[in-house]
Amino acid sequence: MSYExxxxxxxxxxxxxxxxxxxxxxxRRNMGKATQTIRAKRASVVEELPDWQELRxxxxxxxxxxxxxxxxxxxxxxxxxxxxxxxxHWARDAAEARRIITEIATSHGAREVVKIKSLTTDExxxxxxxxxxxxxxxxxxxxxxxxxxxxxxSSHILVPAIHKNRSEIRELFMKRLGxxxxxxxxxxxxxxxxxxxxxxxxxxxxxxxxxxxxxAESGTVCIVESEGxxxxxxxxxxxxxxxxGLEKMIPTWQDFEVFMxxxxxxxxGERMNPYTSFWTGxxxxxxxxxxxxxxxxxxxxxxxxxxxxxxxxxCIRCSACLNICPxxxxxxxxxxxxxYPGPIxxxxxxxxxxxxxxxxxPYASSLCGACYEVCPVKINIPEVLIHLRGEVVRQKQDxxxxxxxPDPEGLAMKFLAHTFGDPARFxxxxxLGRFGQRFLMRGGYINHLPGPxxxxxxxxxxxxVAKQTFREWWRTRS
Amino acid sequence: MRVSLFITCFNDTIFPQTGQAVVRLLxxxxxxxxxxxxxxxxxxxxxxxxxxxxxxxxxxRFVEVFRDSEVVVSPSASCVGMIRDLYPRxxxxxxxxxLANAVAAITxxxxxxxxxxxxxxxxxxxxxxxxxxxxxxxxxxxxxxLKIGDLPLRLLRAVRGIxxxxxxxxxxxxxFGGTFAVKNADTSMAMLGDKVRxxxxxxxEYCSAADNSCLMHIGGALHRQRAGVATIHxxxxxxxxxxxxx
Numbered sequence: 001m002s003y004e005x006x007x008x009x010x011x012x013x014x015x016x017x018x019x020x021x022x023x024x025x026x027x028r029r030n031m032g033k034a035t036q037t038i039r040a041k042r043a044s045v046v047e048e049l050p051d052w053q054e055l056r057x058x059x060x061x062x063x064x065x066x067x068x069x070x071x072x073x074x075x076x077x078x079x080x081x082x083x084x085x086x087x088x089h090w091a092r093d094a095a096e097a098r099r100i101i102t103e104i105a106t107s108h109g110a111r112e113v114v115k116i117k118s119l120t121t122d123e124x125x126x127x128x129x130x131x132x133x134x135x136x137x138x139x140x141x142x143x144x145x146x147x148x149x150x151x152x153x154s155s156h157i158l159v160p161a162i163h164k165n166r167s168e169i170r171e172l173f174m175k176r177l178g179x180x181x182x183x184x185x186x187x188x189x190x191x192x193x194x195x196x197x198x199x200x201x202x203x204x205x206x207x208x209x210x211x212x213x214x215x216a217e218s219g220t221v222c223i224v225e226s227e228g229x230x231x232x233x234x235x236x237x238x239x240x241x242x243x244x245g246l247e248k249m250i251p252t253w254q255d256f257e258v259f260m261x262x263x264x265x266x267x268x269g270e271r272m273n274p275y276t277s278f279w280t281g282x283x284x285x286x287x288x289x290x291x292x293x294x295x296x297x298x299x300x301x302x303x304x305x306x307x308x309x310x311x312x313x314x315c316i317r318c319s320a321c322l323n324i325c326p327x328x329x330x331x332x333x334x335x336x337x338x339x340y341p342g343p344i345x346x347x348x349x350x351x352x353x354x355x356x357x358x359x360x361x362p363y364a365s366s367l368c369g370a371c372y373e374v375c376p377v378k379i380n381i382p383e384v385l386i387h388l389r390g391e392v393v394r395q396k397q398d399x400x401x402x403x404x405x406p407d408p409e410g411l412a413m414k415f416l417a418h419t420f421g422d423p424a425r426f427x428x429x430x431x432l433g434r435f436g437q438r439f440l441m442r443g444g445y446i447n448h449l450p451g452p453x454x455x456x457x458x459x460x461x462x463x464x465v466a467k468q469t470f471r472e473w474w475r476t477r478s
Numbered sequence: 479m480r481v482s483l484f485i486t487c488f489n490d491t492i493f494p495q496t497g498q499a500v501v502r503l504l505x506x507x508x509x510x511x512x513x514x515x516x517x518x519x520x521x522x523x524x525x526x527x528x529x530x531x532x533x534x535x536x537x538x539r540f541v542e543v544f545r546d547s548e549v550v551v552s553p554s555a556s557c558v559g560m561i562r563d564l565y566p567r568x569x570x571x572x573x574x575x576x577l578a579n580a581v582a583a584i585t586x587x588x589x590x591x592x593x594x595x596x597x598x599x600x601x602x603x604x605x606x607x608x609x610x611x612x613x614x615x616x617x618x619x620x621x622x623x624l625k626i627g628d629l630p631l632r633l634l635r636a637v638r639g640i641x642x643x644x645x646x647x648x649x650x651x652x653x654f655g656g657t658f659a660v661k662n663a664d665t666s667m668a669m670l671g672d673k674v675r676x677x678x679x680x681x682x683e684y685c686s687a688a689d690n691s692c693l694m695h696i697g698g699a700l701h702r703q704r705a706g707v708a709t710i711h712x713x714x715x716x717x718x719x720x721x722x723x724x
Binding site: 014015018019022028326327330331362363364365366367368369370372373383386389390391392393394410413414416417420421422423426430433445447452453455456458459460461462463464465466468469470471472473474 | 485487489490491492493494495497498513515516517518519521523524525526527528529530531532533535536539564567571618619621622623649650651653654655656657658659660661662663664665666667668669670671694695697698699701702
């Protein structure tokens with residue numbers, strides 16, 4: 001079985017999946033409630049900091065500097081990790097990362113591994129690969145566990161089960177964890193999950209994690225979490241494997257000062273997250289006796305080579321852009337058909353997987369700019385979206401050069417560009433519109449447009465071309 | 479002051495009354511308005527949909543047409559945002575240094591209407607009269623590209639007779655987004671539905687904004703629903719006076 005570099009379903013376009021999601025009333029209600037609650041929480045804790053804008057700028061600047069000297073810092077990180085007894089593995093792509101991790105687990109005879117919620121392991125489709133090699137992965141983050149039990153994909157970067165409400169979770173636990181007479185109280189649901197997970201923490205020999213940060217100067221890796229499951233995975237099993245995208249590195253401990261203020265406030269709307277774990281190599285008699293750090297490229301160095309796109313690598317996966325996005329709020333994460341949903345997914349996935357494999361994602365935005373405003377590391381998401389749209393169109397135009405089948409959108413755009421290219425042509429076009437619209441007018445408005453434009457008239461009337469355009473009026477004045 | 483009006487293709491064709499209102503308003507305030515007939519479109523639709531090569535000649539045209547203007551004023555926050563934020567990028571794509579310089583020279587003289595009134599002329603009370611219940615939708619590009627904040631609201635608060643009501647969840651996008659409304663029609667509709675509900679909740683007679691593109695979107699749905707709420711551009715409210723009410 002072969003995997004795509006990033007699990008995407010390029011054949012399914014965003015607009016098609018969104019149509020289905022939008023019709024799901026339970027999803028709409030769950031998403032609306034969750035995103036608006038977390039939005040308000042974030043706004044109130046961000047407001048407390050008088051220097052929030054300076055912090056954002058500092059976060060952006062640190063990331064930019066790190067990315068500019070990425071090679072140097074990565075080698076420093078490698079040397080630091082090896083010095084404190086860890087092992088560093090370099091993975092060019094998803095397949096290489098999967099092979100490295102599976103080999104380590106197999107060499108310890110592991111039949112099970114416990115996992116800390118990690119997008120990077122989703123990106124490389126690790127769970128599927130482990131299962132293929134007879135190793136069962138157990139997700140230990142509550143929401144990730146829910147998703148795994150339901151056989152679904154995550155729909156949010158931080159809150160994978162955001163699309164589910166507690167009565168849905170209750171039913172799932174009764175069915176999959178054999179819980180009887182369970183209520184939908186959060187406490188009762190958490191207790192069932194805890195009992196299930198405790199056994200796994202104690203039994204597993206190998207743990208797999210992602211990484212929020214790694215410090216080049218000391219070789220320290222950091223995980224930021226809320227449930228304590230991470231702390232269990234990082235301390236109980238004998239072997240710890242952390243897989244990390246190249247861009248997650250920060251140069252010094254001092255840089256934490258900035259990110260530890262930015263991340264919890266942006267992600268969960270908390271001043272501080274409940275559990276922040278740091279580990280530096282291995283310590284005899286304390287925690288894992290073997291530590292592996294897998295550094296994953298998987299398209300990142302290609303993103304780095306693009307002067308406009310590279311700011312995407314500033315991302316610290318806080319998910320503030322998802323929570324504020326009016327599109328994400330309504331469609332949920334599954335509509336994006338990508339491990340990374342929401343505005344950040346709409347720019348990250350096409351760059352990692354190639355725009356041809358996610359060509360509808362850069363268009364999954366009204367360019368309202370709310371994401372850029374909340375981004376703690378100042379990624380100008382609308383700028384990158386527009387840049388990628390340019391890429392999509394250039395590819396399409398190059399392909400269509402040899403095709404005899406015309407592309408209607410491309411033709412319309414060419415025609416309009418030609419029309420706007422000359423004021424006399426533009427004016428003839430206005431007059432032609434005024435003449436033509438008489439066949440479509442009902443009561444002063446147009447209520448049905450043909451072809452691809454009918455999406456507009458499904459719920460909106462169209463204002464007609466004016467009886468006298470502005471330029472016609474202006475001429476009568478002078 | 480001699481003001482060159484950039485009407486935008488959209489207002490020229492569909493909403494000439496907005497352009498006429500800008501002319502009335504600025505002349506009332508004692509300024510001279512000229513309208514270079516060579517102007518067409520800023521190129522935003524092409525650029526933002528990905529047809530960036532096609533947008534470059536339109537960037538050149540704008541810069542050429544308004545090269546000698548003292549100031550350029552436009553009743554569209556979105557098109558001014560395109561000029562200010564994306565023209566430099568377009569010049570970069572064209573790999574044309576001369577165009578980049580021309581863009582840099584002209585952009586400081588291009589104003590959205592409310593910016594021009596408050597920042598350039600220093601006027602908040604333009605002497606307008608509009609005895610109606612009005613709610614104001616701050617469009618995304620006015621808020622987050624131009625960052626004009628509450629400038630339009632300050633102008634509206636000074637209008638005599640107006641009953642200005644706050645729009646709930648006002649900062650959320652109406653779902654227009656140019657070709658987004660066609661390419662992602664279903665998502666756009668879902669966003670629009672919520673916006674229309676918020677507008678209706680205000681019991682206003684008019685929903686106003688600094689951009690007719692968003693108003694065409696919101697107004698198109700209000701008209702379809704026979705909601706009894708109309709849309710009106712900010713300029714038209716500001717142009718209305720006791721002597722000449724509109």
